[in-house]
Amino acid sequence: MYQKKSADDQPQSISEVSAKLSEVMNQVKTFGEDVQKKMQSGENVTLELKQMTDQSLTEMNELKERLTELEQKGARRPGEEPAQRKSLGSLVIESEAYKGMDSSARKSIRVRLERKDIMNVPATTGTGASATNSLVIADRIQGIVAPPERTMTIRDLLIPGNTASNGVEFVQETGFTNNAATVPEGGLKPKSDIQFELKNAPVRTIAHHFKASRQILDDAPGLASYIDGRAQYGLRFKEEQQLLNGDGTGANILGILPQAAEFAPAISVAGATPIDRLRLAVLQAVLAEYPSSGFVLNPIDWAGIELTKDSEGRYIIAQPVNGGVPRIWGLPVVETQAMAQNNFLTGAFNMAAQIFDRTEIEVLLSTENEDDFIRNMVTILAEERLAMAVYRPEAFVTGAVMAAGS
Structure with a gap:
């Protein structure tokens, strides 16, 4: 079983954290694929497998935060104070x-x-x-x-960039058939297929x-x-x-929501709560090879989740006295009224989409x-x-x- 490591046991350098993060991401992917295969074959997903998947995902998110912290410290010179920016x-x-x-x-x-x-x-x-x-x-x-x-937030989630043109062209993978297999000596090697499409x-x-x-x-x-x-x-x-x-x-930008995949959970959970559904959405993103880096929710929906209590009236997520940074399943939560009520968005904001400033x-x-x-x-x-x-x-x-x- 996974146990949270002490501070002394945690990887300390950027290279160590990066290596550990790669290892855990592969582990999460393997667990996700195991769950999907069992569901497709009609087998029951064991509680142990579910717990191992959740624990690996938690460790992955902790390592991502640790890596960001180390990179920020490395970029800052000793004793350097941030310059005062003008409005x-x-x-x-x-x-x-x-x-x-x-x-x-x-x-x-x-x-x-x-x-x-x-x-x-x-x-x-x-x-x-x-x-x-x-x-x-x-x-x-x-x-x-x-x-x-x-409070504006969507831009801060995405990869920043610049362009000197009136449009950005990029190649998008639209299909992949993986026929990789073991090949005996002298045998014919299988052919895989991958399709691309030029987007603008x-x-x-x-x-x-x-x-x-x-x-x-x-x-x-x-x-x-x-x-x-x-x-x-x-x-x-x-x-x-x-x-x-x-x-x-x-003259409109093609936003993220019209292009996002529809929620299609790999596991069926009876009486799934909003908290359960957000967890299943994270799993769906992991199976698409791009682990989520955050959630976007309408403030009303996030308030409803924070107010969720157990059978004894204790808050499950919120901390009414001390507050704290909005997080769920190890990921930050962004509240914005630009998101319609009773809708969520999750995904790899920091990897799968980029803004290009022309002017x-x-x-x-x-x-x-x-x-x-x-x-x-x-x-x-x-x-x-x-x-x-x-x-x-x-x-x-x-x-x-x-x-x-x-």
């Missing part, structure tokens, strides 16, 4: 293009920003000189009470614009707040929906429009161009959180 609005007002543009100017400027400079920027708050997210104080409540903003992921544009008073150009912190609060968020809001649900028609967030400020001129307004335009390639659709599994009729 999108701050980068705009400090750019060369912005200098010299004030409320008396009548021209356009274009500022292109790299996503690495604006991702994961902590919000600035407060009342001191460093609090750049508040508008000018004039005997009123500081700042703006804005609508709540959804076109670069799509996500953009929006809005108006602001020209006087705001004289108020740099106010302009920064305006851009940070609305321009950047609006793009991310739409981007998240496209990456997850885009149908690929017209990272670009901001254009213009006062040349005649309507803007007579109304003392300025037009602020924000846009980005990107493509997404899903290399192996069957590496993603989607289905209902609760079975029909439950």
Whole structure:
């Protein structure tokens, strides 16, 4: 039986963890294939085999986390502190293009920003000189009470990338017949068959614009707040929906959900709960050769799972007092309202799909429009161009959180 190793018994170097991870992944695959064969032949799957499969999967996820931790430590120099990143609005007002543009100017400027400079920027708050997210104080409540903003997550799950073209072509495996076998001396070697198909992921544009008073150009912190609060968020809001649900028609990105494999559990579990169904979805992804790296759920569905209790009223997953990072079956859980209620998505986000940024967030400020001129307004335009390639659709599994009729 598998027993969790102590810290002293754990592999310590990146090479040791990588080797152990490979070994455990092969073990998980073997267990999964054994389960599938038994189900197909009508045999009962023993409790011991189920436990061995679960334990191997748990060890695999722990090793993946350990490998990530070691890689991050190796990339950080001793004593090195992360550089303080500036917000999108701050980068705009400090750019060369912005200098010299004030409320008396009548021209356009274009500022292109790299996503690495604006991702994961902590919000600035407060009342001191460093609090750049508040508008000018004039005997009123500081700042703006804005609508709540959804936490974006899908982009952070996927492989990052860049492209200099208007589309990304990639080869996708569409079929594989494995006829490999032992061959006697002088015997004819069997022929396997593999099919490929050339796929294209076109670069799509996500953009929006809005108006602001020209006087705001004289108020740099106010302009920064305006851009940070609305321009950047609006793009991310739409981007998240496209990456997850885009149908690929017209100017839409072809998202992950329309390409994901339908939930088809390899094991039949009587009265399966949502927790059981998520575990079976992980098994399905493992059998497709790409182990899952996380779940995507609607917040309502995740709340229902966290509130699950045993017969004595104790929470099975949640920790109401101390909280904690949302996880289930050893994998992180991403909550987003871009996912429809009673639906889940799992899969190898960090291996089977990649984002290609063609033009990272670009901001254009213009006062040349005649309507803007007579109304003392300025037009602020924000846009980005990107493509997404899903290399192996069957590496993603989607289905209902609760079975029909439950």
